[in-house]
Amino acid sequence: MESILGIDIGGTTIKGGRIVGNRIVEQFTIDTHAEEGGVKTINVLKKAIRQLKAADTNTIGIGVPSVVDKKRGIVYNAQNIKGWEEIHLKSLLEEEFKVPVYVDNDANCFAYGEKIFGKGNKFKNFVGITLGTGVGGGIIQNHHLLSDSNCGSGEFGEIPYLDSILEDYCGSRFFTREASQTAYEIALSAKNGNKKAIDLFNEYGKHIAILVKIIILILDPEAIIFGGSISKSYNLFKKSMFENLNDFPYPKSVEKIKIMNSDLSNIGILGAGALCIENNSDNLNLKK
Structure with a gap:
């Protein structure tokens, strides 16, 4: 063996x-x-x-x-x-x-780990996104990692957005900047019914929706699988994310794509x- x-x-x-x-x-x-x-x-x-x-x-x-x-x-x-x-x-x-x-x-x-051991095993094409201190991405095409020149594909967090880059709005810095607390601390408050914490995760969901739109427009995958520490709070921003996908120009793409979080330890x-x-x-x- x-x-x-x-x-x-x-x-x-x-x-x-x-x-x-x-x-x-x-x-x-x-x-x-x-x-x-x-x-x-x-x-x-x-x-x-x-x-x-x-x-x-x-x-x-x-x-x-x-x-x-x-x-x-x-x-x-x-x-x-x-x-x-x-x-x-x-x-x-x-x-x-x-x-x-x-x-x-x-x-x-992360993406290929999901392909071999996790929820990605049923998809031919999907994107794995890690939401934590940073925002990283791995792209699975035709069951394999995308072959690129410099290992730089999937770095969606570096895309210019508002006054900075997507990572500053979809990673942990969003929470420390807006509330001087970690995403984990704010998630605990939100789960205990704190309105400000709930509102902050709703705002976070709006930014994640922009990330999702970009991924669909560039790659149009079958699925997006979130991982990383913030993904454990997926239920706190899922509703807001989908609400902010309603204005996507190709609604059938949003209807068909599967968006989920990893459950692998x-x-x-x-x-x-x-x-x-x-x-x-x-x-x-x-x-x-």
Whole structure:
């Protein structure tokens, strides 16, 4: 029975898991040491993989909050990790562990993780959107991640919007700017009936509707699947989002598209592991 490793590198923690079939059979969480970054973070990553890797592990997938040269596995300008302006992660890890390593943007990992392990498995074409500190996107076309030049497709959060960019209205900064509280804190207040908190999520839904309109106009997918911390409050902005889609010029597109939130836990690990399946399926023998 063979296994794969999925490693989700964040600005605060590195989360990893060993996956057999569709299950995480062992996992860890460790400090990224992002403030030191550079070789320190690489050594932490290697140590963690060394502890997790088993004799039957034949592939490693890595998700990073960054632009990636996917073919060569080079990470450029990783967000929130000092000194990761250009890290040749694939070659470093393959030399150390003697198995294939695949590296991709964390939003792409989310989308493909949904395709392999979650709600995306029934769609040929869909977009996965992470709503958290940032707003990232992964595009699934014809059952596979969209092949792009610089790992930059799906970065809808960077689109100019109002006085800034979409990320400032669809990510966590919207809540801290408007109410000096986190999205999580405001969600708790809204669930307890606080009118100001409910109104704020209704306003947030209006901005998410703009994001949805852009995605439909550019890609016209079968579905949009939300992930990330704010997506856990989907029911608080869902009604407002759909109300603000009523003026879309092609109402049949809105009627047909499926919009939902992910219910996968550990999607960062599963999404990184899914890269192994996407890139190395012919050589894997994963048993469920």
